[in-house]
Amino acid sequence: MKNALKKLGAICLAAALFAGLVTSCAKAPESATPIPAQITDQLGRAVTVKASPQRIVSLAPSNTEILFALGLSDRIVAVTDYCNYPPEAKTKPSIGGFSTPNIEEVIAKNPDLILAADIHKDKVIPPLEAKGLTVIALNPKTIDEVITSIELVGKVTGKEKEAADLAANMQKRIKVVTEKTGKLSPEQQPSTCFVVWHDPLMIANFGTLQDELIKKAGGSNTVGLLSSKSGYAEISLETFLAANPAVMIAGVGMGTGEDLPLQFLTSETRLADTDARRNNRIYSIDQDLVGRAGPRIVEALEQFARFIHPELFK
């Protein structure tokens, strides 16, 4: 009898310990970040995240993609009209455009976390904060900052592990490209340009994600060097013609502009004699991939690598 009781006691103890272990393990990722968390967002603002956010509003398509990539889809209560990836994002209610979100609708959703972007700095973030809402602004300017922004979102939503996994995956894919392109000498880097718009003619100059993509994919942004303006720089047609880049890439699918820049590059008679036209090295890439500072930027990098160095990347 005593032996049986002892055995029962031991089993109960073991069961209790086991239960405690299991439950604490399950909670561990959630409680890794002490709540409330004091973080600095990418606009340099100090924000206090009060609790594990359950009602998240995204004010930018790139933010939406990050949220879905971290598995937070059921916590998203609203997105913008332009949030179209993944397809499930289109089923979420919308609070307006990217540069014109409807502040009242955002507030009406009663969010406990709002992910904004740089352009919301002056007109959107102040009224939201005045209502006591938590707003974090993501503003990555380089690929590394994109990864940092993903990790930041993971930290405030308790999805650090998913964020770390995603970051590692992205780093790996980036390394596959930069390993080969890093070994190229300057002569092996063809002059490449990314054309944003055709009238006026605008290219991506230093300080843009596209410029970094070109460099990492083993190209040289020589057209950009002819303009002292950073960001998206206007350039005259004759400068562009004289620069004669070997590879031209245009973004397509932007708003309702569709592929006008691509049409311009492929059919403008005055560009008929350029190297890119004659060697058939004019490429297009979905603007959603190359213009969004989100997880799919590595896919843009891989495409750029295939465009610029087809001999190295299939």
Add this chain to the structure above:
Amino acid sequence: MTSNPVPTLPNNTYLSGRRKRIYSLLGLCAALIVVVAVATSIGSVKIPLLTTFQILLDRLPFVDISPTWQSTIATIVLEIRLPRVILAGLVGAALAIAGATYQGLFRNPLADPYLIGVAQGASLGAIVGFLLPTAWNIPGFGIIPLLAFIGALLATVIVYALARVGKTLPVTTLILSGVALSALLGSIVSYLIISSGEKMHGIIFWLMGSFSMSQWSEVRIVLPYVAVGTAVIIIFARLLNVMQLDEEQAQQLGVNVERLKLILLAAATLITAASVSFVGTIGFVGIIIPHAVRLIWGADHRFLLPLSVLTGAIFMILTDIAARTVLAPTEIPIGVITAICGAPFFLYLLRRRKKAIF
């Protein structure tokens, strides 16, 4: 009996003035050719002057120079710069003579080619063109110039219809209707700009006027309108002189005033609409160039009109040079340059003459 000598004017001022103007006309023609050649050799890409002249001369029939230049340089000179310079000259000439015509018709020094709604009508048409889905795009130059042209003409027709009183077209009513319709269209334009989203930059760029991306196809379309319109207006130059008297007086002197108004308005509006549709609304040229020409050469329309054509063309080409070289390779909107350069020069002329010129 001694025969009476033919009375001559003291100092023969009329004839000497006339001679001076004819020489000026010839001088300006020569200046225009020089300016065109110079403008074609200036740009953000450095091309030696000699090469540019060789490329231009090579295009003349009977002249054959074996090319020592790359085809890219020839493309830049012949396909990018030359059509741009010629279009700038055409538009400058068109706006100047249209402005002179409006000032003569309305007998008002503040009249400019945009008085009766052409600018706002064209702007509205262009913005509609920007906002339409691109499936409607005409390859080559897009649908925007066409819609701008239609908008400009529609606005003028509406103003004309509103201002007509029976068979007459009172000038004051025309101006007032034009101002009112311009204000209405302008408010619609403003609303559309605000709600255009990501197209805003392109639209505002268009509205400020620009000759960048000009091509020969545009020159080929604008040239007939401007040539025909200018010819029509210059034919009626003497009648326009007579119109400077009261309309009643002119009517009594045998001028069919209403018909003349209609013809001149139509011609001036057509050439303004054609210019604005391709390059946007460039201000200042239409109002200031005719006044500057009056200050220097007098108000006789038989000389005022052709001199305005030449002066307007030269002025526009020069400002276009400034627009594309001052901050190369970025381009300044040409409307900014025309105002910055033209206004001080005009004020200087005004001060120098110190007399009423209208």
